[in-house]
Amino acid sequence: MTKRRTIGVLSRATGVKVTTIRYYETIGLMPPPERTTSGQRVYDADAQARLAFIRHARALGFPVETIRELIALQIDPGRDCDSVDAVARKRLADVRERLEQLKALERELERMISACAGGRVGSCAVMSALADHGQCLHDDHGHAGGGTIATAT
Amino acid sequence: MTKRRTIGVLSRATGVKVTTIRYYETIGLMPPPERTTSGQRVYDADAQARLAFIRHARALGFPVETIRELIALQIDPGRDCDSVDAVARKRLADVRERLEQLKALERELERMISACAGGRVGSCAVMSALADHGQCLHDDHGHAGGGTIATAT
DNA sequence: GCTTGCCTCTACAGCGACTGTAGAGTTTAT
């Protein structure tokens, strides 16, 4: 007996919000499930496994497009593992790059905060550190407008 | 003689793209500058300082709303420095939290990749690690649907 | 004066990955 899951049950089982599950369906990441006569979605164990896979990959920061590729590979399990490995390695490289950026941010924020003596805003070290024309971080203020600002948080 | 800067000059001076400067104007982060008779924007040194401040704060990951608050504080420099300090500390806490998350991702990705023996996709360790129902990272799969998936990269 | 080539203008759509809302219908529990 294959368990019949409504979208809410599936949501609680996987930790993916109901609206997000429907969104994944609209973008083709989840296949359209069967419906009851009244039109409610009914999911099986395969759907749950797939959603769990997606959730885990998203938690690791893989973009949706990459997950789409991984699923395509999954469906064709005879192929070489290299592409999967490459995707994971690429992701690891991205994560490490972001880690370095964040560590730099951490250092600068620490420096700013420790300099704050708690006076008035007019003489606040944090403020003057910010007003300082971006010397500390990545000061490309001379030549090119390569203004890729660090993607937030 | 106050230098008259067109938007392109300002852009090159600060490393903020022309379109982004105009965007900051529409959202009220930059004040509307003077215009030539033909309608082109003309900026002064104050505008450049303000834009440099914004750029630096954005590079540190402060959200635009927070920068708006900081600018409001800046305009009123007699007030206590506490709120500025608090904003910076909050940001530091956010950065550190994100650092921890990313380190966890790094560890899990390393583990996945080192387990990959390079066979076929059907038996790929990376794939089965992903299919594994989210045990490793933050397995809130029991009770609540608190599905805040780690914000990507 | 005229052309060339870059610069600037406005207005609006699109990105990624969802989230929120409105308004209506369905299922389950009491």
Next chain:
DNA sequence: ATAAACTCTACAGTCGCTGTAGAGGCAAGC
């Protein structure tokens, strides 16, 4: 029978920009 909880669709909004289209402006060289 009724209330509570769930589900449906469709679409707008989020954040911080980026890209596009089509039109007009400006300095330098001829």
